[in-house]
Amino acid sequence: MNHEDFLEDKAHSREELKFIINPQAKNGFCLKVWKKVEQMLKEENIPFSAARTEYQGHARELAKIYAEQAGGQRLYLVAVGGDGTVHEVMNGAVSHRNVTVGFIPGGSGNDFSRGFRIPKDPAESLKAILKGISHSSVKADIGMIRHIDGKKTYFINNMGAGFDALISRKVNSSKMKGILNQLSLGKFVYALFLVKELFTYKCSDLEIVIDGKKFDFDSAWFITISNQPFYGGGMMISPDANPFDGILNVTVVHNISRIKILFVFASVFKGRHIAFKEVTVLQGQNVSIRSSHPIPAHADGEALGSSPISASVCPEAIPVIIGNGKDGC
Numbered sequence: 305m306n307h308e309d310f311l312e313d314k315a316h317s318r319e320e321l322k323f324i325i326n327p328q329a330k331n332g333f334c335l336k337v338w339k340k341v342e343q344m345l346k347e348e349n350i351p352f353s354a355a356r357t358e359y360q361g362h363a364r365e366l367a368k369i370y371a372e373q374a375g376g377q378r379l380y381l382v383a384v385g386g387d388g389t390v391h392e393v394m395n396g397a398v399s400h401r402n403v404t405v406g407f408i409p410g411g412s413g414n415d416f417s418r419g420f421r422i423p424k425d426p427a428e429s430l431k432a433i434l435k436g437i438s439h440s441s442v443k444a445d446i447g448m449i450r451h452i453d454g455k456k457t458y459f460i461n462n463m464g465a466g467f468d469a470l471i472s473r474k475v476n477s478s479k480m481k482g483i484l485n486q487l488s489l490g491k492f493v494y495a496l497f498l499v500k501e502l503f504t505y506k507c508s509d510l511e512i513v514i515d516g517k518k519f520d521f522d523s524a525w526f527i528t529i530s531n532q533p534f535y536g537g538g539m540m541i542s543p544d545a546n547p548f549d550g551i552l553n554v555t556v557v558h559n560i561s562r563i564k565i566l567f568v569f570a571s572v573f574k575g576r577h578i579a580f581k582e583v584t585v586l587q588g589q590n591v592s593i594r595s596s597h598p599i600p601a602h603a604d605g606e607a608l609g610s611s612p613i614s615a616s617v618c619p620e621a622i623p624v625i626i627g628n629g630k631d632g633c
């Protein structure tokens with residue numbers, strides 16, 4: 305491991321490296337990932353500290369506390385878990401300019417690592433983090449959702465409303481996710497629920513306003529607003545999304561039969577679904593969603609109330625360590 309630069313940098317500064325681990329991610333598999341990473345850190349004499357989450361929302365609280373404790377000094381906060389964990393760490397850290405966020409994939413979906421080209425293997429992702437700390441961190445865009453009560457939720461992968469939000473809600477509360485994770489088939493859980501819910505979902509009419517321009521969609525299945533291409537455990541929902549371009553990419557699936565949507569689904573893993581006339585692709589900086597009846601929403605796969613809802617891009621809002629720099633994305 306090339307960690308000499310890292311150690312040298314640390315000798316000159318009070319920079320800190322902290323890990324926030326979700327021991328429940330991928331049904332407990334994440335702990336094995338962490339053990340491996342922890343062993344490597346110890347073997348290489350790399351100074352670090354670590355905390356495990358104890359409940360939903362804890363990673364966000366820990367990130368906020370650590371960011372404040374750092375008192376303005378540079379803090380590298382590495383989420384070890386799935387997309388829910390990186391979502392929470394990023395939300396806790398985002399208002400603290402001294403925090404740089406990293407990620408070691410230990411969840412079932414890990415779309416953040418796909419979208420930011422972080423290695424799947426924990427040892428490789430740790431190497432990428434140490435290299436990133438020594439040589440480069442980059443500022444990534446994030447999306448911001450403003451709630452009626454003035455609170456804000458940020459997303460780093462994507463947000464959405466409609467069928468996809470319903471699926472992620474069902475997946476997250478199901479026992480099936482755990483069972484499939486045990487069988488190393490966790491990434492198929494979204495596909496399974498998609499097929500299961502397909503025959504009962506009630507579509508809605510959507511009014512989407514992007515940067516002041518209105519678009520109407522009859523009988524819409526879902527809308528996804530993406531900062532990077534992947535969601536749902538490897539589906540390339542928004543092939544053109546780029547977390548460094550200051551733009552949010554919008555995908556709307558509408559006016560399509562229940563059978564044909566299966567073909568859209570079959571093609572989404574390679575991003576070929578955008579060729580369907582029932583898939584509309586748009587982009588902009590501010591997106592608002594109204595629907596004929598309230599539809600569930602999510603941010604980075606975590607449940608988030610229901611429509612109406614709106615999101616804006618915050619360009620270059622958070623420093624991230626992704627190993628390869630922007631060019632890697």
Ligand SMILES: Nc1ncnc2c1ncn2[C@@H]1O[C@H](COP(=O)(O)OP(=O)(O)OP(=O)(O)O)[C@@H](O)[C@H]1O
Pocket residue numbers: 326327328329330331357358359360361362385386387388389390392410411412413414415605606
């Ligand atoms: N100690 C804990 N006990 C129960 N739930 C937790 C705990 N720590 C975190 N969580 C919650 O677990 C949920 C899932 O975490 P995460 O998304 O990281 O893993 P995953 O679902 O396996 O991966 P992915 O989202 O990539 O599919 C999140 O909503 C998070 O808030």
